[in-house]
Every structure is written in structure tokens, then in C-alpha cells.
Amino acid sequence: MLIVDALRDGGAPIHPQFFDEAGHRAALQYARGALRGGLPPEQLLHYREYGSGLAGHPEKELLDCIDFSSGRLGHAAGHVNGVALASPKQAVVMFGSDGSQMEGNNAEAARLAVANNLNVKWIIDDNNVTIAGYPDRYLPGFDLERTLEGHGFAVFPADGEDTRALLVAIVGALQHDGPAAVLCRRAMGPGIPQLEGTPQLHDVITLEAAREYLAARGHDRALALLDEIEGGPVAPPPELLGSGASGACRKQFGASLAGVLAGLSPDERQQVRAFDSDLEGSVGLTVVREQFPECFTSGGVQERGNLLAAAGFGSQPGCQGVFATFSAFLEMVISEITMSRLNEVDLLCHFSHAGVDAMSDNTCHFGLNNFFADNYVDGGAPTALYFPADVHQMDAVVRRVFPEPGLRFIFSNRSKLPEILDAAGAPLHGDGYEFEPGRDEIVREGDAGWIVSYGDMLHRCLHIVETLRTEGVSVGLVNKPTLNVVDEKMLVRLGASPFILVVESLNRRTGLGIRYGSWLLERGFAPRYGHMGTTRPGNCGQAEQIAHQRLAPADVEARVRELLTA
Template identity: 25%
Template structure:
């Protein structure tokens, strides 16, 4: 049941009391901003199409809170509107045995995105609003952000995208209290909020952020505006409702002590029952249970793989482009490609022709694109964020980390990995893709060895839940053949995450490799075979799942060469060393061939020679090992 304006006014007073209580009980938190935003939270959650009895309905409106530190306000508003238990919120706030963390957490009823890293919420809202239009579910998206985070560049990126895509199903509310940690926002770094949004072409409404009637009318006007997105700039007062807290930046992130809390609650006319909550807090478990909720993520029909023959000259990125276009044909309206002005380079041209309605051009705005794609993935579509490796992983590490925290269903396809891209030079050589993805807890990494394995890896990613990164080089490479001259990853091959491929069987020496140099290892092995020397070549397409026990017979009492177009200090060697120790295996020797410094520009074959990754250097290294 929706609340009347008078009921909201009464709830606002109670919620301010809740904010004081929970931060005092926890002895930490952000009461000031929560009290300036609370009237907006009550207004939005009250008017939005979200049912406390069915909070995960896939057609519900979405509310994204970008300034996640105002969680006390969010939790109190949701609890007083029937989504949560107020006692559990107040007693459990910021306790490890409670779901009510210091920054809001996705999966709590009413909360759509885990935030705290300021500046990303608007991009998440744009992604959800785009998904609303693509799926035809026609829900509205509300984003609330603070004026303190307004200088963030990603917010500007998101504003431009929202206007370009005519997201008339997106409404932003800005808490304009002119206060942040260090003092007045205007003194820290002035931002003209009106002109910023005006220059991006948004519809703008200005209101008193503590006047429920003005907020109600503005939200209704925004929902009915058809010419693009709307921003409601709400002028507020930090610490609103408690005289000694108002307009004081000291209360941004400082809770009240018991004496101050008692004084504040009396001023609000709210009962001081803090001791009750302190006692409840003592009974909480050390660690809470995992947060379970209904998620709107989907998988794709993988279709029939494309098999390339030995006559085909295809780069892995080209195989990716062909596969994603084929997936779009099979899964109408479900596969989305998110591009950052790299369509020819990441091979999305075919996809755009096949599915123009799900091809999203973000422009040169990688941070924005990574968050948009992540947010879309939890709204009933399967996005592939395609980018160069240094942009899609290195540059967007924080955004990808937040996607990982949010347990999204994003597929990231990064091309131009390794020194394989040659002349572009060190600023564009992505040589850290294993090390970066290793930092995440819920993201898989696939480094396919040739076009056939790439095709099957893309189909696997689309048909599997969870975040997947696929790392590819730039150059056209040969199809890897088995010892009978047939495509190794051909008609009968099925991609299995974590499985290692025995490309060549031998003895005494094993090469562990992946990606765009794997075919070189096979060529060297075949050359040595003609000389009567048989070595093993094993493709490790999922380096982060390396398990030495699966191939122990190729490691024990063998010389090992790690051979990869990657930073040698954070690549496959790390996983190999860890697993060999864990499994108590005893290789005769280990040679780590990879990149040990930033590379100059140049032809990729010359660069491979510089770092000892060319076929001749590999051949000589093997002969040296065997002849010792």
C-alpha cells in the first residue's frame, strides 16, 4: 500500500531516528548524508513500481543508489515501507553477522546494485534502462547520487550515453546538500550541476529535497517526460532534522555518541531505545549466511560451432566476431554487444548487421561501458563487452571489480592481448590479463589457442552463468591440427572450462602454453619430432584453473617450459608453482618464458625474438634442456 504525503512526513521523522540509532549502535556509519537523502529515498521507493511482497519481479522498477555510504537512510526507508525488518536493520547495521553492510548490497530487497565506489551508479542505471528497452519490459529506472561525487568523469560519460539513447525511462535525483568530507562541496571542487546536465541535453527539475509534495510532483513529471532522461536536482541540508548536525560536514561519516544520540532523538521526538538494539546486537552470529535472492540472469542457446580448416587464415578476434553474430541470430534480442568505438578492431561489424537493435555504441568511454554492460547482464540480456585488453581490463579494473562484487553475468571479450599486437607499443600491449582476473573471486578467464577454440569458448561463455573474460591476440594464426592433420578443436571438440588440451604427447619435456603462441609451440614440437625428439605440448586455456594433478605424468621428472605472451611474473607460472607445490610434484627444471619488461614498438615477430618467444628461440631452449 502506497503512503500518503502526511504518512511519509511522519515516516521521515522515524527514519531519521533509525539512522541515529543504527550508526550509534554500530559506532560507525554516515548519518549526515543519510538524513539529507532520506526524504528522497522515501519518495522514490514509495512511488516506484516495486512490491515489498514480490521485490524481485523482473518487471519491477529499478532503484540504484550511487552514494552507497548513505546505507542507513536506504535501509531505514526500505524497512519503514515494508521491505525489511526495522529491528534487524538497526541492531545489525555494519555487523559481520548481518546483511546490512556499511555500503548497500545487491540482493537486499529493493537494492539493485552494490555501491560505494562513487561515480558508478549512473552508469549502472543507464545499463538497466537500456535493458528495459531491449527486453520490452518497460520498467523505469531511478538513480540517486550525491553532489560530492558529481565531479567524477564516469558520471559525465553516463549522462551523454543516456541522452544519446533517449532513455526517457531514466530519472536521476541528486542530493545537493553542498557538503562532503572536507567541507563545502563548492570549496572542494565546484560543479554547476544544472549546467552539467543541461549541456548533456537532459530535462531538469529543481526542488526542495525535503518537500514531499515537490518531490512527488517532480517524480511524476519525470516519469511522463518522453523526450529523454530527467534529472531532479534536490537542494537538501546534511543532518536535516537535528539542529546541531545540520550543515556540519563533521557528521558526514561520524556517528553520534550515546549522549549526542539521546539529545538528537529527543529533538526528533523519537523514543530512545538504543539499549535494546545493543543487546540484540550481542546475539548476532559472527558471520551471516550467504545472501540468496531471485536473480534475472539468463543463458543462451550455444548453437552449432563453426569449424575452421587448415586452409583458413583467421584471427581469434575474427572467430569471436563470427561466433557472437551467429549467437545473435539464434538468440533473438538476448545477446548484446557493447562497443567503445572499436567495431572494426574487435570484429563487431557482422553483429551490428545481424542485430542492430542490440548493438550498443558507447564511444570512447570505457569506464562507463564496463559498468553499463555489467548492469545490463542482471536484467535479462547477455552482454558482451568487447574492447582492447588494456582498456577492457587494465583501465576498467575498478569497474570490473564492482561487476565481480555484484555477481553479474557479463562476458568481456578483450582483443589485442600480448606483444602480438606489435607496432602499437607498450601502452597497448595487454600483458597482465591473467594477473588482473586473478584478483577477482567470481570471474572466469579463457585464453583460447586458435580460432576453433575461440568459437567454442564464446559459445560456452554465452551459455554459462557468471562473469567470463575471453582474452585474444590480434594476428591471424593457423588452425592447430592434431597429429593426423585434422583440426584439434574440430567437430568433436567440446569446450570444458579448466580442462587442459594435450596437443602433442612426448617425454622428458613439457611446454605449458596458451593463446596466440600455442601454435608456435606445436610447430616446434613437430619439427623436433622429425629429429626423433618427442616433447609434450599442453594448452592451458583456463590458466586460473590450472591443476597440476590432472597432468602429473607430464610434470614429474620432466623439464617444464612455461611459454606465454604475457607478463612472466604474474602469468601461468604463478598458478603452476602453486599447484605443483600443493600436489607435491617434482619437475626436473622449470623455465619461464614470457615478457619481463615493457616492449618497444615493432613487428610482432621481431618483438617475439627480443623476448625469446619466437620459434627459433624456443627450439634452441628445448635442445639445450634435453642435451644437458
């Protein structure tokens, strides 16, 4: 980055905007902004803090010094082609990584760049590390140099830690007539104790490793600052009525799937295959890989191809494909979902990181449009969308729907969710609970009106219901774990009530709320109606994201009180 900026500042015809397609490394834009006077250097200490503008992935609408919003791999190279076509007298530089180069979009962009001899220069961090491991182990045969040369790029390999060699390679690429790539061969995190060259360097690192690194270099002030931050006050999590111990539903998905596999014979397990897109730890599949490696495929950063492979596996008699990634990336595989449905496959999908809760990576990683998966016509093959409210319900959902045919989608959050407790204080979805697809579930009875919710908003709504009960106001609460199926009996019951409020953290424009009101009207019901969901771009932070969307318990309670008095 410094070399490219220096060459540009020295008069080289290089486009002024900074394009970076890598993962969290793209946060280099923040350091560049500080170096070039775009933001105060001390602001860098507030990375990911609410309101700081320094999201986990840079976003243009948060800071003026950001040239390119990143966060979804494979979305920069094609963009850069367009910039190059619009700026034919300048070289357009894109910073990339070997992980992001796995995306199919990059192959398409490379072919277009070569076909039009575009003046694009890719500078790629080729460090052989992604979140899930080492590409040369889980994706043998993927050779970035041969791949780019096959597309027609001129390739300039260099030692990424040798600045002189790097300068020579970058100058060579800039002088080349047409598309060129510099491959920076290096270990990730050189010199960081215990972590150099390991996947543990993805984004944040441990305090222990940071202290050892800083101490070895004599950065006493930085060490003191770490101690000051660590020793600062930590606000306790709010106590919500009706909530028990917390657990990670996204991890429970994998644990439950492993439990299902454990109950199968070895021959039966051969007919199940889970495909990971470099996020196994985040989506719960690590336990499957560790316990049943014969049922696991590490497919790299290739969501579209991996979903189709899982679907193809599930198209064969008696076979079940499993696919998992983040909910934000569901938008990347809509066409693949449609064609898989037309091919009548048996495919179980887990999309974690739904909604906005604890999403410090910000808007690019918000999982908002999960209902896009339910994109077929009424008369076609059914599609089921499930969003469990706690780890117990996740376990029940996975075990119940695993043997079902067709496409099934299970959603979870990044944040941990507390147990939903019954009126006696026991887990509502604990011993004796059986999940029934398509059936809405009453969490609390009520006669003044009803809240309908699911997933990460259910426990927040339960707190409101319990709070109102202390005032003698009886508002009911319904959990709708099957999102896209009408429970006719429940709809009749709720439709006769004074009001209904749908509360969710998915996109208010595409979520349950816009459907539930239509279902009521189609059946002749017209209670007072409202729906709440995500309505704003993110503003960094973690727990603050829910409040930023005006979905905190106090916000929902205020809306309930409005409906009570309307």
C-alpha cells in the same frame, strides 16, 4: 602546434613540454621533433618500423624528443594538472580530441583544474569522427562546448582550418585567467579524396587515396618513393610445422556471438546486449551491430561506464551483458570488474589485442596483465579466463561459455593465428571438437618433457615440438585454454615428467608461468621448470615484437634444449 611553439619562442610564458592526449594524431610529436631539430626529418619515413623509435603512439623511452607518452585516451589531462601545479608561472598546453574527451578522467581533471584555477589550456580537435563512426550519431547529446562550460572552462571555438581565427582563439585562451579550451571545429583529413571527414582516416590510409592526394599536389618524388617501397622485397611468413590456414580470432569472437544470437528467438535476443567502446571493428562486434542492432550499443570512448552498463544489464534476471575492448585497457576497469562480481552479474567480456604480436602501437597497447581480471578470493564467485589458440577453438569457446553465469573473459590477439593441426594434418579444433572449461588439452604426446602454452604461442611451440621429433626427441605439448583453473589430472601427469616449460606472450611477472610453478610445488611435484613471457618494453614493428621479447621459435627451442640437458 606551430602557433603555440611560435608564441613560446616569442617569449610567452608557456611550459616547454608538449602534451597530446589524442589517438594516433599524437604522432604529431614526431613531426615537431623533426621541425625543432630533435630527429632527422628522413627518419619520419620509418614510422612504426622496428627499431625506428617511431611507435604507433609516441613513447618517451624510445626518443629523446618525445615529451609525453600517449596511447591510452584520457590519461593526459590529469597529468597536465600536476604539471600546472608544479609550474604556476607558465601556461600548460594540452592538445586533445573530441574522442579522448569522452573519457571520464577528463571530467575529473576539468573539475580539479577549475577548482584550483589552474593555468591549463586545452586545444581540442573537434572533428566529430572516432574509429567507430560519428559521435553526434552514436552519442547524441554529447556536446563538448556545453560540457566544458559546465565544468567551468572558458571555451574559445574556432574554425580549425582558418589559421587567423585559430591564432585569435589560442591567444584568447592563453590570456584568460584560469582553465580554457580552444575547440578547433574542422573535418578530419581535409582534401584527402574519398576519406575527408570519415573514420577511415584513423591512423594509416590506403595507398590509392595517398597517391590521388599526392598526385593532385604534384608531389612526384613522394609518389616515386611510395612505388619504391611497395615494389620492394617482402619476406614470406615463416612456415611453421603443425600450422594450417590463418584466421583472426578477434573477428571470430563477433562471428561466433552473432551465431549464438541467430539461434535465439527474438524475445531471447532482447535479453542480450553488447557494449562497444569505439573499437567494434577491432574486437569483432561490427557483425553484431549489422545483424542484430537491437543487441548492440555504441558507447563511445568510455570503457569504465560501458563495462558497468554491460554489467548492469547482466544483473537483471535472464539477461546477459557483453563487453569488448583491447586487453591493454583491462587495466582501466579492474575496480569495475570487482564491483560487478560483487553484484553477481552475468557478463561476457572479450579483450582482444592480448600479448605483443603485431602490436606496432607498442608498449602502451601491449595486453600483458590479463590475469588482473582474476582478482577475487578463492572462496568467492569463480571467474573464468579463456584464451583460444585458433578460430575454431574461439568458436567452440564462445558457444560453450555464452550461457554460463558470472564473469567470463575471453582473450584474443591482434595478429591472425594459424589453425592448430593434429598429427594427421587436420584441424585439431575442427569438426567434432568440444571445448570443456577447465580442461587442459594434449596437442602432442611426449616423454622427454612438456611445453605448456596457449593462444598465440601455441602454434610456435607446436613447430618446436615437431622439429624435435625429426631428431627423435619426444617433447609433449599441452594447450591450456582455461588459464586460471587447475586441471588436477593433467598436473599430476606433467608433474612426474623431467621438465615443464610454460610459454606465453603475457607479462612474465603476472602471467600463467608464476602460477603454474606454484601449483606444482603445492602438490609435491618438482620437475625442472621454466617459464617464458614478455619481459621488455616494445621497440616498434609488428612481427618483430615477438622476437624482440625473445619468444621466437628459435628462442623457445633453445630454452627447451637447455631443459633437456640440464
